[in-house]
Amino acid sequence: MKRFDYIRPGNMADAIAALQANDEPYLLAGGTDLLIGMKTNAVKPKCLIDLKGIPGIDCIEYDNGFKLGALTTVRDVEVSPLIREKIPALSEAAATLGSIQIRNRATIGGNLCHGSPAADMAAILLAMNCELQMATGNGAKTMGLDQFFTGPNSTVLNRNEVLAQIIIPKEIGQFKGIYLKHGPRKAMDIGIVNIAILLDADVSSGFCNQIMIALGAVAPRPIRAKKAEALLNANRLTPELIQEAAEAASDEATPISDFRASAGYRKDLVKNLVAKGIDQILNSKDPS
Ligand SMILES: Cc1cc2nc3c(=O)[nH]c(=O)nc-3n(C[C@H](O)[C@H](O)[C@H](O)COP(=O)(O)OP(=O)(O)OC[C@H]3O[C@@H](n4cnc5c(N)ncnc54)[C@H](O)[C@@H]3O)c2cc1C
Numbered sequence: 001m002k003r004f005d006y007i008r009p010g011n012m013a014d015a016i017a018a019l020q021a022n023d024e025p026y027l028l029a030g031g032t033d034l035l036i037g038m039k040t041n042a043v044k045p046k047c048l049i050d051l052k053g054i055p056g057i058d059c060i061e062y063d064n065g066f067k068l069g070a071l072t073t074v075r076d077v078e079v080s081p082l083i084r085e086k087i088p089a090l091s092e093a094a095a096t097l098g099s100i101q102i103r104n105r106a107t108i109g110g111n112l113c114h115g116s117p118a119a120d121m122a123a124i125l126l127a128m129n130c131e132l133q134m135a136t137g138n139g140a141k142t143m144g145l146d147q148f149f150t151g152p153n154s155t156v157l158n159r160n161e162v163l164a165q166i167i168i169p170k171e172i173g174q175f176k177g178i179y180l181k182h183g184p185r186k187a188m189d190i191g192i193v194n195i196a197i198l199l200d201a202d203v204s205s206g207f208c209n210q211i212m213i214a215l216g217a218v219a220p221r222p223i224r225a226k227k228a229e230a231l232l233n234a235n236r237l238t239p240e241l242i243q244e245a246a247e248a249a250s251d252e253a254t255p256i257s258d259f260r261a262s263a264g265y266r267k268d269l270v271k272n273l274v275a276k277g278i279d280q281i282l283n284s285k286d287p288s
Pocket of ligand 1: 031071
């Protein structure tokens, strides 16, 4: 590993100043992606700016909607009683990431900023229509998570910007949700397909008021299955319509073939998991 400077700012303004003042700086959160990159020389920071000294950036706030500090660990999201009560699908998605040891270090902000198409927090938060708040040299900036990812391991973040907060809209509390991650192993593995579904439907009639479907690991970035959503929104969820929407979601996926799975297998999985996910939500007795 190359030598690097280490800075631990005590507030956000100092973090931004350090980003601007140093050559090839990298922000450090939990380090579970970054340190691996450094050990393999995939990234060679000349300066590490550790965000963990900034107060108030690792909190979970609830006021109808949620505000999650970017430095909140995935484990804190998983075990938060409020998240489990109000939006359990987020807690369930968090529980699938790596192992307890990894979740104790990994932050939700780091998971989003690393920009992996297979990031577990990305798919579920994308389905939840989240907004991101960034601290920049020119003040705070807000954008939808759907604008954030630009390609494999790449985001719109500029070098002098820090993701500060993830905002989950209050309406999400009325949706039932599910997170399905399919991979060769039950733990310590990224998914070969991740599906997050949020559904607001009338249980007795099966009428869908609104659905959000996010797909992970099947495109250069996490995506929403917009065509599938359009088929289901404001319609009765018949088995035929669900099947049609699942096929539409599969068509929207543009996966690659790699050593983990072929593109065709991933597309089949999207179809099956979208149908299964909607079905499970409709038949769940315990609303999420
Ligand atoms: C054994 C193992 C298993 C894993 N399993 C999974 C898995 O199942 N699912 C999954 O999704 N991931 C998995 N990961 C990947 C990793 O744990 C997550 O992506 C993690 O959430 C990254 O967060 P971090 O805090 O460790 O980020 P870091 O490693 O500290 O940072 C990651 C990147 O984001 C940038 N960054 C971090 N925070 C900010 C911020 N607030 N603002 C701007 N930029 C920032 C950093 O500069 C860096 O480029 C695994 C990793 C390991 C080692």
